[in-house]
Amino acid sequence: MGMAHDLGLMRVARRLPSPVRALRARSFPLRAPTVPRGVEPLEELDRTGAGFDTDWSRRWGARMCRAAIVEGPMRVMVQALASPSRRGADRLADLEGPLIFAANHHSHIDTPLLLTSIPEPWRHKIVVGAAADYFFGTRVAGATAALVMGAIPIERARVGRRSADLAAALIDDGWSLLIYPEGGRSPDGWGQPFRGGAAYLSVRCGVPVVPIHVGGTGSILRKGRTMPQPAEATVTFGTPMRPEDGERAPRFASRIEDAVTALADEASTDWYSARKRAHASASGTLTGPEVGVWRRQWALSGRRRTPSTRARRWPDL
């Protein structure tokens, strides 16, 4: 009796209109076309990684949204976590037009720190070169990175023209670029050799490169950690650099690395001492000594800034 009753209900239910059945029953063009046999189907566009479309993130609405995020919660977060001291922005005083900002890279906090440190008029018309395989691995992650940071995908695992063409087109269109020539965050607090991307784009687009040294962010959120800890960070902007006549990208990249190395020296000592060492090619290296792991860590602890207060404020009477 019970079973007969259930079957009756099912029959009644089948006669009622069902959205699921309607969807299943839809035909082309409401449904995707089937591929005829013997025809090679088109390769599906890759919508993640380097193929992620970020055009929308540079339209008016997204830019306004990003500006509000950068000047609001991002600035508050950076101030709370990094208490940053920013130096050398006056070196950009004579510049106009797009720039390539090339910084060393310790931490995920570097980008928010730099986005809130780069002066106007570049701060709100800037894109950030972000690892395509990391930040654009999924569409949600890519959309978030593009909206919040203005990130564009940069391929770092394989050689391709797509990233370079996109970055060059944006620079030609008046956008500045923030890029980390090391290609990723520092694994141990010391830097990594610079790749040629920033130098190549500078040569190709004819725009200056501003070397930047970021210090102290490794203590806030170093690679491998998930919870940030407040610490003091410094951002030191260097003198803008242009490729010399006939200079090729690898050589220019090496000069950019030297400039960031000198800025690291300046940030941990003082400007004049750093300049003397830079002229004597004795600024040290960004990548640290080629010694054992513990000695590299030991050497890191010695890079602290001297106090900037005056030793003698009043004359001896």
Place this chain on the structure above:
Amino acid sequence: MAAERRQRAPRPGLVLDVDRSTPPILFHHGEGFRLERLPAGRSRVIYPAEPLPGLVDPEAAIRDALLNPLDSDPLPALLRPGMKLTIAFDDISLPLPPMRRPDIRQRVIEQVLDMAAAAGVDDVHLIAALALHRRMTDDELRHALGERVFDAFAPQGALYNHDAEDPDGMVVLGRTDHDELVTMNRRAAESDLLVYVNINLVAMDGGWKSTATGLADYPALRHHHNVHTMQHSRSFMDRPRSELHRSNWRQGEVIKANGPPIFQIETTVNNNTFGWDGPLAVLQKREWEWTARDRASFMAMQAGLKAMPPAACRGVFGRWLAPYEMTSVQAGAVEPVHESTTANVLAQHLVPVQGQTDVLTMGLPYICPYNVNSVMNPILVMCLGLGYFFNLYRGRPLVREGGVVIMGHPTRWEFHPAHHPSYIDFFEQLLASTTDPAELEAKYEEQFATDEWYVHLYRTGYAYHGVHPFYMWYWGAHALQWLGRVIVVGGDPRAVRRMGFQPASTLSDALEMASDVVGPSPTITHLHNPPILMADVE
């Protein structure tokens, strides 16, 4: 609009004959402004030239000047390891108002230091060449030289203010053929190379005055900072006719013979005092070119300033940093460098003017060289009007002998107690007995100059030297000797009378009072300054 103005060629200065269609003219009035109608048919207004274009690449221009100096080896050739290098630079009194970052001194000194670093020079001192001015604070030094230079040298005590009263800190270099003593800061004098970094705002600055005055002490300065020199300088803004400069140049000869080698670096700025856009841009425009927006911003500014107490107004103006652009930089030997600098200064400032006038009017602004981050006291009002503005001429004074100067300024009876302690005594005690510069000099100068308390405040606080108010009074000595009457519009009557001038409530009243001296219907000339102009009077 600002971009359009920047793109077209700057217009030279202008002498406008006032007629009935002329709008009211802007008069600066301390931390405020007045719009005044000048009588038509017999008045004229002298407008400054528009700002000359700044150097497109100042850094490259500085580098070029250091590598290709005038009558000198390139700077890198003068630097070597183990040498004693001293860099002296102009103090807080230049430029006016203080300029936006990066200050020119920072730009130049960083390049000099970079070359010194390349040469491996370890012993470097930086000295603010302030003569008898007040010491610069750490913040002011930081602003002038930038964070990098300050942080590299101040903590080691290698960046400091000149101390003209340090008994061990001065050396005598000799005497001129006019028996003028020449002294210099010991560190600078004993250096293997002295690099002087200057900002030339007006034609008076620079040349041998930089080192012979900026790094000297009272016994040397008294030879040219005196009434005789000022009264025989026609004017002190015109070096060939300036006794002040002749004396400095004689002292320069002694420095050249007995002092350190000097590498002089001089720079000039344009007239972009208030900017092409922004809240004060209207002050840089000619009145008939004020747009509706300019008029609205001016009225809003006036209303705001009237609603605020004077100290708050001072704070607002004190925060203004001029967007000056560098128009030239030259380096090398003092004389050829200064010749070139002066030509560049005059190219910006000089305005040809036909003939003199019976009455010269001027609206005095909120700032002069000696009240940066401070109070414009009555003595500084006198110095700015009768010293600086009156002397901004070449040829003959703008006003005829026996004529009248009408200055507009609130002239409050107020002083900055830390910066100007000796001014208070000078004003309240000495001016009560006499306003004659010669008498003041003869009777009281020595006493104020050697007063131990003033010396102590100069050395350990931020006070101008005890003798400084005398120099301010001497700065107006030529005008006092030349003029028949000085009238101050809108000033505190007590303070104005204390200085021997006449107070007036309005410009009309002042012109009426002036007619007692120069007769009815006098000719009137208004100096529309700042931005700075210098009248070339034929």
